[in-house]
Structure formats: C-alpha cells, structure tokens
Amino acid sequence: MWSQRLMWVAWPAFLMAGVLEVLVFAMVDPQDLQWFGQPLELSRQGVYSVAFFVFWGVMMLSSGLTTLLAMSPFEVNRCPLPANERPDGCPKQECR
Numbered sequence: 001m002w003s004q005r006l007m008w009v010a011w012p013a014f015l016m017a018g019v020l021e022v023l024v025f026a027m028v029d030p031q032d033l034q035w036f037g038q039p040l041e042l043s044r045q046g047v048y049s050v051a052f053f054v055f056w057g058v059m060m061l062s063s064g065l066t067t068l069l070a071m072s073p074f075e076v077n078r079c080p081l082p083a084n085e086r087p088d089g090c091p092k093q094e095c096r
Contacts, residue, residue: 009067013059020055021048 030047033040040047079086 005067009060009063013056013063016059017052017056020059021052024051024055 025048030044033047
C-alpha cells in the first residue's frame with residue numbers, strides 16, 4: 001500500500017522535475033548563476049544535476065502533501081494493530 005503511494009508521489013514528481021529543468025535552463029545559463037555574489041564553483045552538468053534533485057524534492061513534497069490531504073478519515077484513524085493485539089483502553093478499538 002505505501003509503496004504504491006510512494007510511486008504515486010515520486011513518478012509524477014520525477015516527470016515534472018524534468019519538465020521544470022528544461023523550462024528553467026532554456027532561459028538560464030548555469031555559468032551565469034551566482035551564490036551570494038560569487039560565481040558557482042560547479043560545472044554546467046553539476047548545476048543541472050543539483051537543480052534537478054532540488055526540483056524533484058520540491059515536487060515530491062507537493063505531491064506528498066496532496067496525497068496526505070486526499071486520505072479519508074478512515075485511513076487516517078484506523079488502528080494499525082489487529083483486534084486481538086490491541087492494548088486495553090485503546091481509543092481505536094472500534095477500528096475495522
């Protein structure tokens with residue numbers, strides 16, 4: 001279940017990070033970028049790689065938040081333990 005949700009988040013985020021990478025670097029030359037007024041010490045390929053992973057992380061965060069907010073109350077509140085293993089006084093004893 002969780003591996004399926006991870007793929008719901010990671011795969012679209014990967015695709016959109018690629019699209020964002022193309023759009024950004026179609027207009028920006030990595031050699032012109034500066035960090036606190038100093039030129040970056042990375043090669044073009046290094047800037048492309050770092051930017052891709054940053055874009056991917058931001059997209060995964062966005063997709064993950066959307067997936068979390070789309071969960072039903074039953075999914076959020078269900079008890080993860082089987083009925084015979086729940087401790088006494090468990091507030092979620094009525095879980096299915």
